[in-house]
Amino acid sequence: MVVLSHIGGRLGRRMLLGRGDGACIGMSQSENKGRTRSRPYRGRVLHAEGLIKHYHTPRGVVAAVDGVNLTVRKGEFVAVMGPSGCGKTTLLSMLGGLVRPTAGRVYLEELQLAEADDSEMIEVRRHRLGFVFQSYYLLEHMTALENVLFPLQFSRLSAKEQSERAERLVDMVGLGDRLEHFPRQLSGGEKQRVAVARALANEPAVLLADEPTGNLDAESTEAVLSILQDLNRRLSQTIVSVTHDPAVRDYATRSLHLEAGRIVRREGDG
Amino acid sequence: MKFALMGLKMARRSFTRSVLAVLSIAFATVTLIAAGHLAMGHPGEAASTARAFIGGDVLVFPQAMAVEDAALHPEPSWRLSWGDPDGQHLLSELLPSAFHRGVMVDEAACVKDLEGMIPEIKQVDGVTGVYPVYSMPALIKLGDELTLGSLRARDPERDQKLGLDEYLTEGKYLSAPGQAVVENWVPETEIEGRREFGYDRFDGQRIFLSGAQPVVSSPQPAGQIRVSVPSHRAGVWDYTDPEEFFYEVVGSLQLPTRKHYWSRQRLTMTGLTHQYREDRDYPSRFIRETRYWTTPQVQLGWEDFFSAAEAAGWEPEPSALAVSVESPALTGRQVEDIRRLVAGGTVVSVADWFENHQMSPEPMLAIPPGDILQVRSEGEDFPTPSFAPPQVVVSMITWSAYIMGAMLYAGTVYIVLMRRRQQLALMKVLGATNGQVLCSVLTEMVTLGAVGSLIGLGVMSPPVLWQLGTAAGTAGDFLRTVAGMGGQVLLVAVAVCVIFGGVPAYLLVSRAAEESLAGGGD
Numbered sequence: 001m002v003v004l005s006h007i008g009g010r011l012g013r014r015m016l017l018g019r020g021d022g023a024c025i026g027m028s029q030s031e032n033k034g035r036t037r038s039r040p041y042r043g044r045v046l047h048a049e050g051l052i053k054h055y056h057t058p059r060g061v062v063a064a065v066d067g068v069n070l071t072v073r074k075g076e077f078v079a080v081m082g083p084s085g086c087g088k089t090t091l092l093s094m095l096g097g098l099v100r101p102t103a104g105r106v107y108l109e110e111l112q113l114a115e116a117d118d119s120e121m122i123e124v125r126r127h128r129l130g131f132v133f134q135s136y137y138l139l140e141h142m143t144a145l146e147n148v149l150f151p152l153q154f155s156r157l158s159a160k161e162q163s164e165r166a167e168r169l170v171d172m173v174g175l176g177d178r179l180e181h182f183p184r185q186l187s188g189g190e191k192q193r194v195a196v197a198r199a200l201a202n203e204p205a206v207l208l209a210d211e212p213t214g215n216l217d218a219e220s221t222e223a224v225l226s227i228l229q230d231l232n233r234r235l236s237q238t239i240v241s242v243t244h245d246p247a248v249r250d251y252a253t254r255s256l257h258l259e260a261g262r263i264v265r266r267e268g269d270g
Numbered sequence: 271m272k273f274a275l276m277g278l279k280m281a282r283r284s285f286t287r288s289v290l291a292v293l294s295i296a297f298a299t300v301t302l303i304a305a306g307h308l309a310m311g312h313p314g315e316a317a318s319t320a321r322a323f324i325g326g327d328v329l330v331f332p333q334a335m336a337v338e339d340a341a342l343h344p345e346p347s348w349r350l351s352w353g354d355p356d357g358q359h360l361l362s363e364l365l366p367s368a369f370h371r372g373v374m375v376d377e378a379a380c381v382k383d384l385e386g387m388i389p390e391i392k393q394v395d396g397v398t399g400v401y402p403v404y405s406m407p408a409l410i411k412l413g414d415e416l417t418l419g420s421l422r423a424r425d426p427e428r429d430q431k432l433g434l435d436e437y438l439t440e441g442k443y444l445s446a447p448g449q450a451v452v453e454n455w456v457p458e459t460e461i462e463g464r465r466e467f468g469y470d471r472f473d474g475q476r477i478f479l480s481g482a483q484p485v486v487s488s489p490q491p492a493g494q495i496r497v498s499v500p501s502h503r504a505g506v507w508d509y510t511d512p513e514e515f516f517y518e519v520v521g522s523l524q525l526p527t528r529k530h531y532w533s534r535q536r537l538t539m540t541g542l543t544h545q546y547r548e549d550r551d552y553p554s555r556f557i558r559e560t561r562y563w564t565t566p567q568v569q570l571g572w573e574d575f576f577s578a579a580e581a582a583g584w585e586p587e588p589s590a591l592a593v594s595v596e597s598p599a600l601t602g603r604q605v606e607d608i609r610r611l612v613a614g615g616t617v618v619s620v621a622d623w624f625e626n627h628q629m630s631p632e633p634m635l636a637i638p639p640g641d642i643l644q645v646r647s648e649g650e651d652f653p654t655p656s657f658a659p660p661q662v663v664v665s666m667i668t669w670s671a672y673i674m675g676a677m678l679y680a681g682t683v684y685i686v687l688m689r690r691r692q693q694l695a696l697m698k699v700l701g702a703t704n705g706q707v708l709c710s711v712l713t714e715m716v717t718l719g720a721v722g723s724l725i726g727l728g729v730m731s732p733p734v735l736w737q738l739g740t741a742a743g744t745a746g747d748f749l750r751t752v753a754g755m756g757g758q759v760l761l762v763a764v765a766v767c768v769i770f771g772g773v774p775a776y777l778l779v780s781r782a783a784e785e786s787l788a789g790g791g792d
Contacts, residue, residue, distance in 0.1 A: 098699065098787060126701030137696050137787060141283045153272055154701045198700075 044107070045205050045238045046072040046095060051104035053090050053261075064090040066261035067104070072206065072240055077232040079249050080242040082258035088242035089210050091258065095240060096129055096208045097121055109205060126154040130199030132241075134211035136191040138183040144170055144194045145179040151201045169197040173227055189220025196227055200237070207231070209241035213248065225251045273706045277713025281721075284686075284714065291682040291715065291771075292722040295763055298675020299726025302668060303759065394607045672762075676770040679722075683715050684774035694782035708772075708779045715771040716764055723763030727756050 053065040064087040072078050082088050093099035095106055097113040106113045108128060116124065131137075138147050148166040157165065170179055173193035175186075183191055192212060199207050209228065213221040229251040231237040241248060249255045254268025285292070391397055687694065697707045 122701060122703060125699055131699060131787075133787060137692065139693060139696065140690075141280050150697070151700045202701075 043073050044071050045074050045076075045109060046070070046240065047107040048091075048095060049105045049107075051091065051094055051106065052102045053087070053094060053099065054102045063261050065094065065101070068258075068261070068263055070095075070256070070263070072238060074205075074238055075232070075236040076254065077229065077239040077252045078241070079252035079255040080240065080258055081246070081249060081255050082242075082244065084244060086258045087261040088244070088258055090261075092208055092210050092240065092242045095206075096131060097124060126151065127202050128205045130202070130204035130207040132192070132195045132199050132207065132209040132212045134214040136183070136188070136195050136215075138191055138194055138198075140183055143180045143182055144175055144186065144190075144197075147183070147194055148198045148201050151198060155202055166197075166201065169200055170194065173197045174223070187220070189216050189223055192216060192220065192224050193227065196224065196231075200231070205238060207237055207239045209239065209243075211243055211245075212241055213243065213245050221245065221247060273702070273710040274713045277710040277715075278717055280710065281714040281717035285718065285721075288682070288686050288715075288718050291679055291686060291718050292725065294675050294678035294682055295719040295722030295767065296726040296729065298672045298679070298766070299723040299759055299763060300729050301671035301675060302762065303726065303730040303755070672766070676766045679719060679767065680770040680774055683771045684778070686715075687711065687775060687778040691778055691782050692787065694779055695787055698782060699787055704780055707782070708775055711775045711779060712768065712772055715775060716767040719763050719767030719771065720760060723759050724756070727759050 048068060048070040051065050051068040051070070052063065055062045055064055066087075068091060070091075080088050080091060090099060094101045094104075097106070097108075097116070100114065108124060111120065111124065113121070113124070138144075139150060142150065145163075145166055148169050149162055152162040152166055155162065167176070167179065170176060173196055175181075175190055175193055175197075178186060178190060181190075183194070186194065192215075196207075196209075196212070199209075207228075212224055212228070216224060225248060228239055228241065232239050232253065239252075241252065249267070252268065254266065256263050257265040257267075281288075694707055694711070697710075698704070702710075
């Protein structure tokens with residue numbers, strides 16, 4: 001397991017704060033039927049109400065996500081499980097503002113993403129959300145270090161501080177000896193660890209991971225999940241990960257099961 | 271700035287993958303340079319023409335074109351020359367020791383005195399400036415045929431330009447049309463005092479040349495070319511080998527005048543003299559007339575000639591001084607002041623000069639009456655230029671080719687960025703704005719384009735050097751030429767890359783959808 005012993009800044013301070021204390025809520029629209037829609041309340045980092053996403057296909061309208069309500073509290077590690085095609089990625093994309101929902105609202109802390117203008121969304125992406133993708137999506141012409149530095153250039157840190165912080169993050173994910181390697185020179189697991197380091201660069205409120213272990217072998221899967229778990233446990237990093245890998249459930253604080261665009265079961269302490 | 275630097279870094283790393291973009295601009299650059307030189311013409315062409323011209327022992331008639339240069343005389347300042355048409359302030363009056371019957375005979379004394387006078391004249395009250403005035407060298411030899419070529423003259427009365435044939439066959443200039451026979455050369459000193467002093471005239475029997483008295487040098491032995499520089503400098507250059515003259519004098523003048531190549535003007539040797547005449551409407555004012563002496567095939571600005579001549583070791587010296595004064599009303603007083611300066615200066619007396627040089631006090635440049643110079647028709651002695659397509663065709667081909675190259679570049683940029691559209695979207699997901707992504711991408715693409723243009727320049731430099739190398743010049747001249755050309759090429763390439771790369775880059779960056787990253791899962 002990677003030890004998060006020397007990560008600085010707000011993450012370091014969070015180590016003193018402990019985990020969030022909110023309960024986990026995850027149920028389908030039908031489960032919430034008749035309940036009053038509540039405004040986001042203190043402790044909720046991410047909150048979704050009645051999320052629906054329809055896609056128009058030649059065979060008609062397909063509901064990828066069909067009325068999902070979800071609240072993620074500070075310090076949670078939520079695993080959204082489900083079979084292929086159940087709408088996990090669509091749900092995560094809506095939570096991250098990458099895809100606009102057909103209906104419903106997503107609140108990131110106090111901000112409703114659908115109503116955010118461009119500049120607010122840029123600020124959200126710079127400082128409040130971190131993404132980890134199944135396909136890694138590293139910047140191909142940049143080294144591991146430069147990939148982590150990229151989001152840091154939007155911070156208020158000096159160039160030296162940015163560089164030091166990026167190095168610490170890469171070191172944190174166990175790639176201190178691969179700083180100057182390009183993505184093509186890294187294995188899948190190493191790329192994903194760089195992606196995790198990059199997602200953490202600006203200390204996001206929520207780290208959204210889309211099938212982070214989908215392309216990895218067992219050893220790399222364990223390494224990446226250990227990092228995420230360690231981040232969650234030691235630094236209270238809020239994480240939402242969608243996956244079809246049952247192993248993820250063991251690392252998360254709670255899990256939701258999605259089928260046909262609806263949450264059908266929840267497990268864990270929420 | 272950060273993103274521009276990032277773009278530079280990316281350009282280096284993505285060079286091999288974007289090689290097509292680089293090569294497209296290289297292609298466009300090669301095309302541009304090649305077509306540009308095609309339009310320019312081969313400098314050797316002009317050079318060979320000049321050589322044939324000189325080597326053929328064809329004489330040049332330095333016909334003049336008078337240009338009123340009133341723009342150079344903003345009120346209240348004006349200029350006074352010692353050679354003004356009233357004959358009141360001739361240099362010969364100021365420097366009598368150097369003249370005999372109006373012809374300068376002691377060049378060294380004159381030059382020495384003239385140059386020595388400059389600081390003193392500057393001290394005269396009311397004088398605002400002192401400028402040396404140079405006259406034009408001319409190639410001339412009596413007894414040979416006179417070629418007029420495409421010279422132009424200006425009819426001062428009608429204020430329009432005339433071909434020389436036309437000029438000469440106008441009734442008042444030539445008694446019988448087509449009969450262009452010069453019977454005599456008459457130095458200006460014999461016609462001084464006439465109001466038309468500043469113009470060349472042909473009265474049917476004689477051509478009156480002004481401004482440069484000994485335009486005609488004495489007859490030379492066959493095969494010898496004598497270069498006569500104006501008036502007081504007759505017989506400065508003697509070359510027994512026409513080629514030597516060409517390479518050392520004409521050839522060395524070509525590079526400084528390459529601007530003429532680009533405008534497709536043939537090299538023509540040009541000089542100028544300044545004459546002053548009284549303004550018809552305002553008798554108290556004088557108008558300076560700049561007279562350009564041109565040969566038909568070798569055209570050079572006087573400054574070019576002057577600098578080249580200096581480089582060749584010849585130091586032209588002023589034939590006169592022009593003095594600008596504050597007000598015309600004070601001219602008389604200033605002339606007297608200047609005269610007093612000269613009187614107290616180091617002036618060699620006429621008697622002493624002739625005694626020292628054991629010369630007869632006869633005019634040096636008297637031309638025996640009866641010497642006939644035949645005027646030949648235009649272009650007879652000039653080789654036909656090699657193939658030269660019309661300028662408009664060359665321009666069309668040039669720019670069509672360049673635009674094709676630019677379009678190819680734009681297409682390449684589009685393809686390269688299309689392959690990277692997820693990367694562009696990723697940059698935006700990570701917090702970059704459209705403008706920042708565009709800045710990075712455009713910097714990268716323009717850098718690649720600039721590299722391409724340098725490659726094109728490198729490819730074209732040897733032939734360009736070879737082409738310029740056919741004209742005389744130093745390696746430094748060549749390098750300066752290529753560097754200047756490189757700067758222009760680079761500038762055009764960057765502009766083209768910004769425009770032709772910017773459009774596809776903008777389209778792709780602005781359309782790079784974050785949704786494209788929302789895949790991979792389900």
